[in-house]
Amino acid sequence: MFSDIFKRLSGSDAAPMTETDARLALAALLVRAARTDGYYAPAEIDRIDRILSARYGLDATAAAELRKQGEETEATAPDTVRFTRAIKDAVPFEHRIKVVEALWQVVLADGERADPENALLRLTARLLGVSDIESAEARQRVEGATS
Numbered sequence: 001m002f003s004d005i006f007k008r009l010s011g012s013d014a015a016p017m018t019e020t021d022a023r024l025a026l027a028a029l030l031v032r033a034a035r036t037d038g039y040y041a042p043a044e045i046d047r048i049d050r051i052l053s054a055r056y057g058l059d060a061t062a063a064a065e066l067r068k069q070g071e072e073t074e075a076t077a078p079d080t081v082r083f084t085r086a087i088k089d090a091v092p093f094e095h096r097i098k099v100v101e102a103l104w105q106v107v108l109a110d111g112e113r114a115d116p117e118n119a120l121l122r123l124t125a126r127l128l129g130v131s132d133i134e135s136a137e138a139r140q141r142v143e144g145a146t147s
Contacts (some may be wrong), residue, residue, distance in 0.1 A: 022090035025068025026099065027052060029083040029124065035074070035107045037114040047109040051102045080120070084127035096128045101138040108142055 007089055030051060036045035045067070053063035077083065103124060107117045125135035 013136065016043070021089065022086050023052075023056060023066060024069055024073055025083040025086035026055070026065050026102075028073040028077060029070075029080070029087065029099075030102060030106050031070045031074040032077075032080060032083070033103045033117065033120060033124075034109075036107075036116045036120045037110075038113070038116075039110070041110040043109040043111075046105050047106050080124060080130060080137060084124055086130055093129060097134055097138055098132055099128060100125050100130050101133050101142055104135075104139045104142040108139075108146065 018055075027048070030048045034040055034048060048067050048070075049060065049063045052058060053060060054065050056063075056066070058066065065099075088096065091099065100121070103121055107113060107121060119136060121139075122132065125132065
């Protein structure tokens with residue numbers, strides 16, 4: 001399964017990206033954001049499950065399973081570009097800003113914001129076609145919702 005998605009993400013497979021591929025790419029990207037600071041906090045895991053559940057209409061068990069698949073995919077993926085490419089190809093721009101918001105939700109879930117997380121969010125937003133200003137506004141919306 002994972003080799004298939006990596007083939008499609010790298011462009012070495014002629015099969016088009018599917019909605020399932022985009023879901024897995026988002027789950028893996030959320031996990032990557034959570035793991036970036038070296039601590040995969042329970043609050044981040046819970047936030048990822050809630051984001052996946054809300055975004056895709058999944059029950060708690062299905063959301064947790066998608067996250068677990070995302071964890072496996074993230075652990076074996078060489079770079080972030082593959083995930084953002086899948087999302088960018090499958091998600092319209094206005095929804096990509098929501099992806100950046102979701103990433104900020106995960107990064108901020110543990111109450112801390114580390115430099116590696118900031119760097120990953122800058123890179124990821126840019127790869128998704130979201131400007132630094134739009135990403136900052138997304139972060140502010142997330143911070144305002146948790147205050």
